[in-house]
Amino acid sequence: MTQLSNAPWLQTKAIQRVFDAVEQDGDRAMAVGGAIRNTLLGLPVADVDIATTALPDEVAARGRENGLKVVPTGIDHGTVTLISKGMAYEVTTLRKDVETFGRQARVVFGTSWIDDARRRDFTLNAIYVDRHGEIYDPLGGLEDCLARRVRFIGDPGARIREDYLRILRFFRIHAAYGLGAPDPASLSACIRERDGLRHLSAERIGVEMKKLVGAPLAADCLALMEDSGLLEITTGGISRIADFRALRSLDDVAQETRRPELGFAVLSGFVDEDLDRIADRFRLSNAERRRMHGALAAATDISADSGDPAVYRLLYRHGRESFIDGLLAVWAQARANGNSEHLEPVYLKALELGRSLEIPAFPLKGADLMAAGLPAGPRIGETLKRLEDQWLDSRFSLSRKELLERM
Structure with a gap:
C-alpha cells in the first residue's frame, strides 16, 4: 500500500508540533488535499492543509497551550491557522453539508471523515494522510490521482450547481494535473451547466483563469473550453487558441510564457480595448493591466527583421519586461502562422540580447x-x-x- 512517510514536509518538526497540539483528548488530525496530491505526483508542495475532529475553539486553545501562534483565519467556518516554526498550517474541523443553497451551504461540524470527503470537489483532493504517512482514501481518490484523472465527487451536475466556479476549477485542475482526455461525465456536466458561469464574480473567475493559463495543459483545456462554448462566456470575446498554443510551445525558451498577463494578451489581445475588457472581467490589478498593454505595444513595434540595432531601440523604448513579452508574442504568432522557421534564430538572438543588455539613460538633457x-x-x-x-x-x-x- 502506498505510504507517504518519507514525504519531506511530513517529517518536519514544524508539522509534527501541530499534530502534537491538535491530537489530544481522542481527537485526530490528518493532512488533506493538495499536499498529498502533489506528493503522489512528484510535484512541489507549497502548503499543507490539515483536517481534524477537534472543534475550532479547541484547536485554537491547544495551539496556544503548545506555544504555537494562532490566527483565527476563518474560525466561524471551522478554520484556524497554526504557525509552527514559521510555517503556517490551516487546520479545519471536519464538516458536513446539511443544506445546500449554491455557495450558501449550511455546514455543521462533525467527526466523520467520509462526510468531510464527500463535500470536497474532486476525488484526487479528498485523500488524507496521518502524521505517520498512512493514507486514508474514502472515495477512490488515490487511483484517480495516480492516473492523473480529475473526477467530481458524487454527481457532477449537482456538485457544479453548488458552486459554478467548479466548472473553471475542473479545467484548471485538469490543466495542472490531468493526463489525456478529461473525465467524460465531468466534462459533460460542465458543458450542460455552462450558463452558470455568467453569475460568478469577476474576482473569482480571475483567480481561476490566472492559474489556468499558466498550467501545463492550458492550451488543450482552453481549446476544449472554446469548442464547448465555455471560453467565450468566460472572456467575453474571441480567443486566439492557435497563438496561445504556440506561445506555450516556447515554454522551454522563456519562463515568461507561463505568466498570466502574457497569456491573456496573446489569447485575447487583438487591440488595447480587448485587454481592458479582460482586465475588467478578471478584475486584474493595475500592474497586471499595464503589463498586458506593455506586451501589446512592444509586439506592435517588433518586426520580423528586428536585428541587433532594432533590439537596442526597442529595449530602450519599451523596457526589458515589455520587450521580452512582446517578442514572445510576435514569435508565437509567427509559429502559429507556420512561417517562423527562418526567423527562429533571429528571435532567439533578440531574446538573448533582451536579457543581457544593460539599458542606460540617454546622457543628454x-x-x-x-x-x-x-x-x-x-x-x-x-x-x-x-x-x-x-x-x-x-x-x-x-x-x-x-x-x-x-x-
Whole structure:
C-alpha cells in the first residue's frame, strides 16, 4: 500500500508540533488535499492543509497551550491557522453539508471523515494522510490521482450547481494535473451547466483563469473550453487558441510564457480595448493591466527583421519586461502562422540580447544643449530627438561628449 512517510514536509518538526497540539483528548488530525496530491505526483508542495475532529475553539486553545501562534483565519467556518516554526498550517474541523443553497451551504461540524470527503470537489483532493504517512482514501481518490484523472465527487451536475466556479476549477485542475482526455461525465456536466458561469464574480473567475493559463495543459483545456462554448462566456470575446498554443510551445525558451498577463494578451489581445475588457472581467490589478498593454505595444513595434540595432531601440523604448513579452508574442504568432522557421534564430538572438543588455539613460538633457549654445525653443526638443536616434543607432555607444559635438 502506498505510504507517504518519507514525504519531506511530513517529517518536519514544524508539522509534527501541530499534530502534537491538535491530537489530544481522542481527537485526530490528518493532512488533506493538495499536499498529498502533489506528493503522489512528484510535484512541489507549497502548503499543507490539515483536517481534524477537534472543534475550532479547541484547536485554537491547544495551539496556544503548545506555544504555537494562532490566527483565527476563518474560525466561524471551522478554520484556524497554526504557525509552527514559521510555517503556517490551516487546520479545519471536519464538516458536513446539511443544506445546500449554491455557495450558501449550511455546514455543521462533525467527526466523520467520509462526510468531510464527500463535500470536497474532486476525488484526487479528498485523500488524507496521518502524521505517520498512512493514507486514508474514502472515495477512490488515490487511483484517480495516480492516473492523473480529475473526477467530481458524487454527481457532477449537482456538485457544479453548488458552486459554478467548479466548472473553471475542473479545467484548471485538469490543466495542472490531468493526463489525456478529461473525465467524460465531468466534462459533460460542465458543458450542460455552462450558463452558470455568467453569475460568478469577476474576482473569482480571475483567480481561476490566472492559474489556468499558466498550467501545463492550458492550451488543450482552453481549446476544449472554446469548442464547448465555455471560453467565450468566460472572456467575453474571441480567443486566439492557435497563438496561445504556440506561445506555450516556447515554454522551454522563456519562463515568461507561463505568466498570466502574457497569456491573456496573446489569447485575447487583438487591440488595447480587448485587454481592458479582460482586465475588467478578471478584475486584474493595475500592474497586471499595464503589463498586458506593455506586451501589446512592444509586439506592435517588433518586426520580423528586428536585428541587433532594432533590439537596442526597442529595449530602450519599451523596457526589458515589455520587450521580452512582446517578442514572445510576435514569435508565437509567427509559429502559429507556420512561417517562423527562418526567423527562429533571429528571435532567439533578440531574446538573448533582451536579457543581457544593460539599458542606460540617454546622457543628454535640454539644459545640456542650452549650455552648449543652442537657444531655448522648439529646436531643443527636435535636436534632442535627433541625437537620441543617433545614440540608439550606435547601440548606446556614443558618449555625452560625442553627442554634443554632433549638435
